Amino acid sequence: MVEGLLYLTAALGATAFLLALGRFIRGPSAADRVAAFDVLTIISITGIVLAALAEGRGIYLDVALVYALLSFLGVITVAHYLERSV
């Protein structure tokens, strides 16, 4: 039961990543691509937490925290650049 739920979690997470990647490739404007990138990083943070659970190593959670910080700064920077380049 627990095993099956964990496999379901991995499958749903991978599907989410592929769907967001589809919008990242298709996205007609740059803002669409940045929105898709934001969602991709959120899904990646979840993936890092799942990897920490699978490996049993708590140090990966620090990686997830730094990744969240850097992706937030990246999205803010790109949005600022988009506003200035009208």
Place this chain on the structure above:
Amino acid sequence: MTALLDLLGAALLAAGSAFLMFGALGLLRMPDIYNRLQAGTKATTLGTLLVLAGAACLRPEWWPKLLLIGLFLLFTNPLSSQVLARAAHRTGAPRSPLTRIDQLEERGGGGS
């Protein structure tokens, strides 16, 4: 007790990644950038918080770091989404024809 906590944690993980999947589906299917942002941000924030709660159930000794990640995401996700929506509005991103009210435009381009 531990088996029950494991089951609860695995159920929370599955529910969280289901929310992530539906959020990404909304990102792919919604008609314009504003709808995509609201589908992509709100659903994935809830999904990530549920996954973090499930991880805290499976590994109770990790709760401080998981709480820190959750709080950080809870503060920064709406902020980045709002900044991105404002940038899209200022660059004149096309709206869905179903949009009826644009309060930001009525106020004259919004802020600053």
